[in-house]
Amino acid sequence: MNIKRMMMATAVAVSVATPALAELVIPSLVYRTGAYGPNGIPYADGYADYFALLNERDGGIGGEMVNLIECETAYNTEKGVECFEATKDLGSLVYQPLSTGITYQLIPKATAADIPILSMGYGRTSAANGKVFSHIFNFPGNYWSAASAVINHILDQENGDIKGKKIALVYHNSAYGKEPIRTLEELAKKHGFDLSLLPVDHPGQEQKSQWLQLRREKPDYITMWGWGVMNQVAIQEAANIRFPMEKFIGVWWSGSENDVIPAGMKADGYKALAMHNTGMDYPLYDDLKKYLYDTGKASGEHAGTVLYSRGMYAGMLAAEGIKTAQKMTGKSNITAGDLRDGFEALEMTEEKMASIGMPNFGPSFKVSCESHGGPMVTAIQQWDAKNKTWSLITPFSPGDMDVINRLIAEDSAAYAAENNLSERCG
Amino acid sequence: MLYRESGDFKVSYPADQQTFPIRFDRLAFWITLAVAFFVVPFFINDYWANAVLIPFLIYGVAAIGLNILTGYCGQVSLGSGGFMAVGAYTCYKMMTAFPDLNLAFCILAGGVTTAIVGIMFGLPSLRIKGFYLAVVTLAAQFFLVWMFNKVPWFYNYSASGMITSPERTMFGHAISGANATPAATYLFCLTFLVLLGFLGRNLTRGSVGRKWMAIRDMDIAAEIIGVNPLMAKITAFGVSSFYVGVAGAMIFSVYLGAVEVTEAFGIQKSFLLLFMIIIGGLGSIFGSLVGAAFMVMMPVLLKNIMVNSFGWATDIAAHFEFIIIGGLIVFFLIVEPHGLAQLWRIIKEKMRLWPFPH
Numbered sequence: 151m152n153i154k155r156m157m158m159a160t161a162v163a164v165s166v167a168t169p170a171l172a173e174l175v176i177p178s179l180v181y182r183t184g185a186y187g188p189n190g191i192p193y194a195d196g197y198a199d200y201f202a203l204l205n206e207r208d209g210g211i212g213g214e215m216v217n218l219i220e221c222e223t224a225y226n227t228e229k230g231v232e233c234f235e236a237t238k239d240l241g242s243l244v245y246q247p248l249s250t251g252i253t254y255q256l257i258p259k260a261t262a263a264d265i266p267i268l269s270m271g272y273g274r275t276s277a278a279n280g281k282v283f284s285h286i287f288n289f290p291g292n293y294w295s296a297a298s299a300v301i302n303h304i305l306d307q308e309n310g311d312i313k314g315k316k317i318a319l320v321y322h323n324s325a326y327g328k329e330p331i332r333t334l335e336e337l338a339k340k341h342g343f344d345l346s347l348l349p350v351d352h353p354g355q356e357q358k359s360q361w362l363q364l365r366r367e368k369p370d371y372i373t374m375w376g377w378g379v380m381n382q383v384a385i386q387e388a389a390n391i392r393f394p395m396e397k398f399i400g401v402w403w404s405g406s407e408n409d410v411i412p413a414g415m416k417a418d419g420y421k422a423l424a425m426h427n428t429g430m431d432y433p434l435y436d437d438l439k440k441y442l443y444d445t446g447k448a449s450g451e452h453a454g455t456v457l458y459s460r461g462m463y464a465g466m467l468a469a470e471g472i473k474t475a476q477k478m479t480g481k482s483n484i485t486a487g488d489l490r491d492g493f494e495a496l497e498m499t500e501e502k503m504a505s506i507g508m509p510n511f512g513p514s515f516k517v518s519c520e521s522h523g524g525p526m527v528t529a530i531q532q533w534d535a536k537n538k539t540w541s542l543i544t545p546f547s548p549g550d551m552d553v554i555n556r557l558i559a560e561d562s563a564a565y566a567a568e569n570n571l572s573e574r575c576g
Numbered sequence: 577m578l579y580r581e582s583g584d585f586k587v588s589y590p591a592d593q594q595t596f597p598i599r600f601d602r603l604a605f606w607i608t609l610a611v612a613f614f615v616v617p618f619f620i621n622d623y624w625a626n627a628v629l630i631p632f633l634i635y636g637v638a639a640i641g642l643n644i645l646t647g648y649c650g651q652v653s654l655g656s657g658g659f660m661a662v663g664a665y666t667c668y669k670m671m672t673a674f675p676d677l678n679l680a681f682c683i684l685a686g687g688v689t690t691a692i693v694g695i696m697f698g699l700p701s702l703r704i705k706g707f708y709l710a711v712v713t714l715a716a717q718f719f720l721v722w723m724f725n726k727v728p729w730f731y732n733y734s735a736s737g738m739i740t741s742p743e744r745t746m747f748g749h750a751i752s753g754a755n756a757t758p759a760a761t762y763l764f765c766l767t768f769l770v771l772l773g774f775l776g777r778n779l780t781r782g783s784v785g786r787k788w789m790a791i792r793d794m795d796i797a798a799e800i801i802g803v804n805p806l807m808a809k810i811t812a813f814g815v816s817s818f819y820v821g822v823a824g825a826m827i828f829s830v831y832l833g834a835v836e837v838t839e840a841f842g843i844q845k846s847f848l849l850l851f852m853i854i855i856g857g858l859g860s861i862f863g864s865l866v867g868a869a870f871m872v873m874m875p876v877l878l879k880n881i882m883v884n885s886f887g888w889a890t891d892i893a894a895h896f897e898f899i900i901i902g903g904l905i906v907f908f909l910i911v912e913p914h915g916l917a918q919l920w921r922i923i924k925e926k927m928r929l930w931p932f933p934h
Contacts, residue, residue, distance in 0.1 A: 182891030191891075222879075222890035227832060227839055232627040232876060239622070254738050254834040258754035274736070323725060325736035325836045332735050349725075352838055561735055568672070568742050569753075 173217045174210065174472060174484070176201060177237035179247040184224035185353040186378040188408050192452035193248055194220070196461025199438060199448045204469060206441040211472050212482040227251045231259075238263050243489045244468050246270065250326035253286075258569070261285040265486040266493055268471070270464050271296075271402055271425050275329055276561035278523025280494070281573040283562065287493050289467070289524025290513055291425040293375075293401070294557055297330035298549025299423055299528035300373045300399050301337045306544075307397075313342040318369040320360060320376065320384055323349035327375045330401070334373075336553050354380025361387040374400040381409035389416035396421060399530070405540070406456040410533045418535035421543075423528050426463045426512040428540050430454035434462075434507030456540055463512055470506075471496050494519050513546045519575040526554065581928065595777055601924075612766055617759040625758030626831070632872045633765040634826045639852040639864035640776045641819025646850070647858035648780050649812035650792030651701050655713035657845035658720030659817050660824025661837050662690040665730050667825035668739045671752075672732060679744040679751050679829060683768070686825030687818040693720075694817020701809050705795075717846055724837040740834040752829045761830050768826065772819060777861050779815065788812050789859070820849075855908055857915025866916040874901055 178197055181190035201216045210216050219240065221233035230252035234245065238260075245260055245267045247253055253273035260267050261284060268287045269277065275294045277286035304312055319334060321327030331347060338345040346367060348360040354376060361384075364372065372393065376384055381404045388398050396419040400409070405422020430453065443450035452458040475484045475492025484492070497516045503509055515525035527546040534541065566573070584599050586592040596602040620629065638660065645651050663686035670682040697716040701709050724730050731739050743753025749760040779785050787808040790798035799805055828835045835841070848871060856867020875897055882893035912919045926933070 180890065183894040187891075220890045221883075222894045224894065227834075227836070228631070231832060235623040235626045250736070251738070251834075251836050251839055254736070254740065254836070255832055258740070258833060262754035276735070324838055325738040328737045329735060352842070557735075564734075568740070570743075 173215045174243060175217050175219060175237075175241040176468065177233070177240075177242045177245060178218050178220045179223050179230060179233050179245060179249075179252065180220055181223050181225045181248070183222060184226070186225040189378050189403075189406065189457055190225070190248065192406070192408075192455050192457035193461035193464075195448070195452050196458035196463075197246070197465045198461075199442055199450075199453075199458075200462045200465030200469065202448060203434075203438055203441055206445075206447065207437055211469055212476040214482045223247065223249065223252060225249050225251075227255055231255060234259060238265060241486075243472065243484070243486050244268055244493075246464050246468065248272065250274075250329070251324065254325060257283065257286055263486075264490070266471075266490040268464070268468060268493065270460075270467065272326065274565075276558045276565065278521065278526070279558050279562035280518070280520050280522040281562070281575050282566045282571055283522060284574055285490055287517065287522045289496075289517055289522065290498075290515055291402070291423075291526050291528050292523055293326075293329035294333040294554045295523075295526035295549040296401050296423050296528055297333040297373075298337060298554055299530070299547070300401075301334070301341065301343075302547070302549060303399065303421075303530050303544065304371050305341070312370075315343045315371070316346065316367060316369040317343050317371045317373065318346045318348060318364055318367065320348045320350060320357075320364075320372060320374045322354060322376050322380055323351045326377065326403075330375055333553065333557060336557065337550065340550075340553065350376070350380055350384070353378055354383060357383050357387055361391055364393070365391045370397065372398045374398070374404045376400065376404045376409075381406075382412045385409055385413045385417050385420060389413050395419035396532070399423070402460075402528075405531060405533075407538070407540075408455075408457070410535065411538070415535045417533055420533045421530055422533070422540075424456075424531040424540075424542055425528060426459060427510060427542060428454070428456045428459040428531070432508050432511065437507060459511075463508075466506060466508065466511075467496075467498070470498065470502070493517060494522075523558070526551070593781075595781075609770070613763070617763055620758045620762050622758050625762050627876055628873055629762055630765050630831050632869055633762070633769045634823050634831055635849070635852065635868040635872055636769050636865045637772050637826070638820050638823030638849055639856065639868045640773060640861055641816045641823065642849045643853045643856075643858065643860070643864045644776060644780065644788070644819065645812050645816035647853055647860065647863075648785060648792060649788035649809065649816075651698070651809065651812060652706065652710040653713040653816070654710050654843070654846045654850070655697060655716035655720070656820050656849045657841045657843060658717040659690050659694055659820040660827065660845060661720050661724050661841035662693050662817075663687060663821030663824030664828035664835055664841065665724055665739065665837075666690070666821070667829055668732075668741065669730070671742060671744065671829065675742070679746060680764075682744075683822055683825040683829065687822035690821020690824065691814045691818040694813045694820070695810055698810055698813025698817075701813065702806060714843075714846075717843055721837050721841060724841075736836075738834055738836045739828065741829040744829070752833065754833070756830070765826060765830060768822065772822065773861060773865070776815075776819070780861070784808075784811060792859075851905065853915075855905060855915055857917025860915070860917040862920070863915050863917030866920070870916065874904070 180194035181187055198218055201218050204211055205216055219237055223230045223233055234256055242265055245256055250272050253269045256267055266285045271291050273288055275292040277283040277288050278292055334345050350357050374384055398420055400422040402423045402425050410417040410420055442448040471489055471493045474496050475488040476482055479488050494517055499514045503511050513525050513527045527548050529542045529546045530544045531540045532543045596605055642656050645653050666689040667682045667686035670685050700712050704712055731737050741752045743750050750756040751760055751764050787803045790803045791808045795805055852867035852871050853864055855870055857863025878897045878900055882888045883890055
């Protein structure tokens, strides 16, 4: 009868946990434990701190307090499902799971539950096609625009000719890591470079054989789709084979302080993509310091780091979506469906970001019913190991939109066919 | 008192040999089944279905499967995760290749394919025993996962290598996909578990199961008394893989809906199943279910208590979860090395005599 007792206790535990209504409920699927915890923590803190600041300073968004419900996923899809089911009936407005695997799982579920997902720079790239994916948003950038941005940067470096050059992709052997492959293959055909693919298995601690191969192949450039400990190991290994760091370009998930600091001075010059700015030089930090860090409501331990900034940026975009939805519906207590409409009408401008206290933090863009992918612009940031800072070395610029749009149309059409979806947006 | 045997006379061999010889047990079993089939579906919600009951039912099937191989036939397997993947990918290929095929047949096809693959990987068991066999099955685990990751045909050339399950209906109710109702998916999984549990129970107490157990207890002696070790081991691998494959297919199609092979069917899944049967009890169908319940529900229960009721931070709760579950596993294995099923057997013995133990 063990089972029954357990079930009863769980039922009690679940029923106790129903929070009060009439507030903006935002579930935060985080991972502060597990193999990817070190990267999950700063992001989760940034996300939580942004909403905590809105609550402390402005009394929530549009007069409604934000109730942030954290749920630990440990980057595990089964726990992600559990978190989604546990929170979806609490009035949850938007999911940002920070995991491509969990995003894939939630795409049909959240669509059926009429809750939007904002998978900012991860998840299913073709979700940028709003005509097929009604509830999924992946602005401001996605993996395919990122892949194209890497190649564009290499083109810039090589004065526009990369015929016969060898470019290697070191990637996390998962849905996430495989996403850019198709785009890179297309671009390889277009520009005539040789692409070699080197998968690294989860969690990525063991990469000796891959780097041995790279040492033999001597690629001209290496790009990386890594996450967690894989990034640190790869950068260290690249330093060990004396690969020139400025020719090693990571995606935005492979470009945080966690990844480069372990390699010390040897990581100097390492490049990574950026979908937003970073650092503490923003007026918003004055408020964060005044309302949260100094009052002990948040530690601010990771403030200013790349992943903290990304969490904050994710929170900011969600909050702006909520504000847009509130303006559209004229009521402060919006539903998840309203927020979906709000995201579709979201417009990020310079003035808006400046008024929030984050001037020039990210690109300005406009979302529409057809395009859920935003501007797909990307910048390159470079690590300065001496001063321990990341700085943007290029402006935000778009990728090879012909290739990307074609691939997005293909992949979303396949999804629509598999699931019998018809196109939206009249 | 509760377990009265007096007055419960058996007048035929079938009555004496039945699974639940004691009336109270029998009643409890039928009432549980009736509640599970006729009451729970009316009260079930998404959370209960997707976070608790469906994983329990599916892992129950998988645990019975592994228990047949390891508990009954004595062949250690660390390849269950890989075999689950075979079931899942077969199911996916069937679902996408034949959109009109009923999901139940896709799942059974997953089971059959896995049985064939399992037999292939089981062949070395004739020569290799114990730890060495474990290493061979470990190779199966890594090989299968690698293969599903490497060959794009298995995931229909999708960009990310993920497989997603399209919507399939049964009797007008969606079973897979986003619109599946919790009651429908729950009943679907429950039916599979009950049918396969019934089959497993009857296989293990029939001549096939006796052969397995003879091989487990001493293979040379079994061979001398006329058990063909080839057939016994091959059938054990085949049946066990069938169960595990069915479970893998259900995890993909009904429970998760989208699967990435390294994450969903990695080595940790093989260990999870092994934990389930060791904690539940080797060589016991009931033990498989209790083990599955323990490993599936305990983390959810602990999480709900610590995070929702006590309001602890999620990361602290997650760390405590590891400590508590690890501690409980050690505790149960010290108190009762033969698993929770044996613990339950002892309780039954005590209850039979209670309140007059002498």
